[in-house]
Each structure stands twice: as C-alpha cells, then as structure tokens.
Amino acid sequence: MGHESVLGGTGVDVAAVRGAADRIAEAAEMVDRAVANHLSRLAFSASRAGRDHALRGEALRARLDGLAAELSQWSRAAAETAVALRAGVDRYADADLCAAARIA
Numbered sequence: 184m185g186h187e188s189v190l191g192g193t194g195v196d197v198a199a200v201r202g203a204a205d206r207i208a209e210a211a212e213m214v215d216r217a218v219a220n221h222l223s224r225l226a227f228s229a230s231r232a233g234r235d236h237a238l239r240g241e242a243l244r245a246r247l248d249g250l251a252a253e254l255s256q257w258s259r260a261a262a263e264t265a266v267a268l269r270a271g272v273d274r275y276a277d278a279d280l281c282a283a284a285r286i287a
Contacts, residue, residue, distance in 0.1 A: 184282060194230040195272065195275055197272050197275070197276050200268055200271075200272040201268075201269060201272055203268060204264075204266075204268035204269045206266070206271070207261050207262075207264055207265040207268070208209045208261070208262055208265035210259040211257075211261035211262040211265065212258075212262075214254050214255075214257065214258040214261070215255070217254070218251050218254050218255055218258070222247065222250065222251045222254070225247055225249050226241060227243055227244050227247065228241065228244045229244070232261055235246075248251045
C-alpha cells in the first residue's frame with residue numbers, strides 16, 4: 184500500500200510504520216546472528232583461564248552466557264514488535280479502505 188492514511192483527522196504513514204517494522208526485524212536478525220556466530224562460540228571457562236584465575240574464568244563464562252540469553256530475549260521481543268507493528272498497520276490500512284469505501 185505504502186500511503187499515508189488519514190482517518191478522522193488522525194494520520195498514519197503506513198509505509199513509514201512498515202519501514203520501521205522492517206528495520207526492527209533486521210536488527211533482531213543481526214543480534215541473533217551475532218549471538219550464534221560470535222558470542223555463543225566464545226570458549227572461555229575456568230579451565231581456559233588457568234589455575235590462578237579459575238573463579239574469574241567461571242564468572243566470565245557465566246556472564247557471557249547471561250549476556251547471550253539476554254540478547255536472544257531482546258531479539259525475540261524485537262521480532263515480536265515488528266510482527267505487531269505490521270499487523271497493526273495492516274489493520275489500520277484495511278479500516279481506512281473500508282471507511283473510504285463507505286464515503287464513496
């Protein structure tokens with residue numbers, strides 16, 4: 184559709200909302216790839232830290248695992264936001280078309 188929709192004095196730029204949804208989805212995919220290709224592959228633990236730094240190595244590993252989980256959670260939420268934006272703007276555009284048809 185890609186038009187600005189105006190219903191009852193309120194306007195929504197449908198293309199802009201879809202574009203925002205696309206950018207959010209792209210960011211979510213980039214984060215997913217970064218977690219899968221980089222963060223989750225970091226092989227750091229107590230055994231790699233050495234005898235004098237085992238506790239620090241385990242703490243770092245735990246923090247990296249936590250960061251990966253938090254980034255994955257953010258990515259899922261961002262992807263869901265993009266889906267919701269697309270669904271909302273589609274409903275809005277449909278309602279606008281119905282209203283325009285009633286006027287015509």
